[in-house]
Amino acid sequence: MSWTDERVETLKRMWAEGQSASQIAKELGGVTRNAVIGKVHRLGLSNRVGGKEEDEAAPAAAAPAAAPPRVEPPVAPKAEPVAPKPEPVAPRAPVERPAPAPVAANPVPPVTALPIPMRKAIIIAGQPLPPQPSLNEISPEALASVREVEKRARKLTLMELTERTCKWPIGDPATDDFWFCGLPSLPGKPYCEAHVGVAFQPMSARRDRRR
DNA sequence: CCCTGATTCGC
């Protein structure tokens, strides 16, 4: 494989989006993460910050101003089928803010109101999300197992998931009370043993249990 | 052990 314009473009885009070198390498295919990192450096965009190099006289303080973290509209936990190019939900990193927006419009800045910033309830772009079967469709044994396991869940965030961590979502995506199981996933499966148990069920058992 | 990016250096 060679670095065609198109591949370089993809590299630049994903790197700008904050994707890791290994993720980019997987997307591109035919290259290792080392190759990606090497290319990144050669392109001179290793330092993910600063749109443009040097300029030391940087404005000492990037005044807080605290305006960006507005409440995001709750993202519907809809399963997104894996497509050749899963991309749609990636939150574009606002490299540059066009305009500060009408800050003055707000009479009294809520100093004490501290909006929870990190509530990235985004949809995973890897495997499809589990159907979250209703309780009466899960066998009592599996259910007990899952509840037990969820106490030991590693509570990973979306960004911390890898190919071998359980991607079973726990909690309400619309709140901060949300994380992913994160326990070791079964080889080739997106979930850990317990969650595979509730994710993949024989149709017969499923029908028998359904109301 | 899983992962991350940074650097080196033979090709």
Place this chain on the structure above:
DNA sequence: GCGAATCAGG
């Protein structure tokens, strides 16, 4: 220019 090997770290 390329990227495997290696380094340094979480």
